[in-house]
Amino acid sequence: MNRLWVRLLLSHAVVAVVAGLTAYLVVRAVAPQVYDHEARMMPGHGMGAGQGMRAVAVAAMNNALLVGVLAGVVAALVAGAYGSRRIMRPLEAVSHATHQLAAGRYEQRVALPRERELATVAEDVNTLAARLAETETRRVRLIGEVAHEMRTPLTVLDGYVEGLVDGVFTAGPEVLDEMAGEVRRLRRLAEDLSALSRAEEGRLDLRPVSTDLAQVAAGAAERLRPQIEDAGVELAVETASPLPLRGDPDRLAQVVTNLVGNALAATPAGGRIVVRAALHDGSAEVEVTDTGVGLAEADLERVFERFYRVGPRAGSGIGLTISRKIAEAHGGTLGAASGGPGRGAAFTLRVPASAGP
The missing domain is CATH 1.10.287.130 (Signal transduction histidine kinase, dimerisation/phosphotransfer (DHp) domain)
Incomplete structure (x- = not known):
């Protein structure tokens, strides 16, 4: 009964029933009085023939039906207006809330109506506000x-x-x-x-050329080796060269550098960072894993949101956002996985090996 389409169907059925019942009751109540009135107005009342009585009956019924239909229309309008108001009230609340959000008042929330579909819309608006x-x-x-x-x-x-x-x-x-x-x-x-x-804004400046992703990944990781070893962290680079593709080597190196740098920030002394590059299902992949603080399940996607940071050693919170945009500009993806807090994390860059940006 809380489905919107069911309520609309029932509201229309109620309107029809109310209109029909009203017309029936009005005709039944008015027809005898109209008939008597018309009969009395005829010349020679009491001596009329069958044809005259038939005309009286038809006129009485027509007039009664006209009154009944008018009464039914009025009743239907009243019932329809009531039902529409019940349905439109939650929509007006949603509209008001969206205007408040557009004005920057993000604390605005919408009360959940009983109708399931409208409640879903209200929940979406509340989620958007949050x-x-x-x-x-x-x-x-x-x-x-x-x-x-x-x-x-x-x-x-x-x-x-x-x-x-x-x-x-x-x-x-x-x-x-x-x-x-x-x-x-x-x-x-x-x-x-x-x-x-x-x-x-989708305006990343890419300069695609034929390049080897394995070589790019290894070069980016090795440039950070002195910094990683100074922090007491082990770095292992495992690449299966070549991984040919058409892309911007500087931008791809920027992604790997960011991933390795984040892994270093998340890994304490004595930990280990592994950079692997290999071909998998037609895609050139670079995976950066660490034995650091790990990620909660709720953070696996949020770390790619701009300004979102995990842990006190995180950077400005925009590096992973930029890295994912670079991956998408190359027709690829950048994702994260983790066994949970304290169990390390893995970030995987995938770029089609046979297609350029």
């Missing part, structure tokens, strides 16, 4: 974090500049190298934000 509220919270937090990330190198640079002006420091190689490091840090942050913007 997700928008979370996104807004992450956006505000990201702005604060970006401001903090920018403030730190700017403070360092400001200190060095003041020291140089005041003669506290000399413009030697060591000081200039420190300043250059802070400038590079700012540039990386700006490049990440710019790449995220382009990825969200």
Whole structure:
């Protein structure tokens, strides 16, 4: 009985029954009075022939039916208006809620109606509101974090500049190298934000060429080996070369670098990171596994959302978003798997080996 189509069907049936019953009752009540009135108005009342009586009966019935139909229409309109109002009230609540969400009031929620279909729509709106509220919270937090990330190198640079002006420091190689490091840090942050913007708008700049994904993956992992070994983590690179495809080697290397970097951030000293590249079901695959903190099931997809971060050592929360966009731009996918918290994680990049972006 809580299905919308059932309620609509029943409402129409009720309208029809009410209209018909009203017409019947009105005709039954009015027809005798109309007949008597018409009979009295005829000349020679009491002496009329059968033809005259027939005309009286037809006129009486026609008039009675006209009144009955009008009464039935009015009753049907009343019943239909009532039923429509009962159905439209939840829809109006949903419409009001969506306008509130569009105005930025993400705390708005819709009460669930009894009808199952309308309740599903209301639940979807409530879910949308919750997700928008979370996104807004992450956006505000990201702005604060970006401001903090920018403030730190700017403070360092400001200190060095003041020291140089005041003669506290000399413009030697060591000081200039420190300043250059802070400038590079700012540039990386700006490049990440710019790449995220382009990825969200579908404007990633790809330069596809014939390349070997195994070689790209191995090269990206080996560039991080000194940093990984300094952290006391073991790195194993297992590649089955060649894995030919048409793609942008720099962008693909960016994905692998991000995956390995995230694995390092999630893996404590004594852990292990493995980078594997192989051909599987017509796709060139790169899998990066670690023995780190792992992921909860609820985080397996959310880690790819912009600004979403897991753990205190996570970065800005946009690297995996960009990486997935790069994979999709190559006609591939990027997914995550984990046995749960404390059981490590695996990220797999899949790109069609026989088709380019």
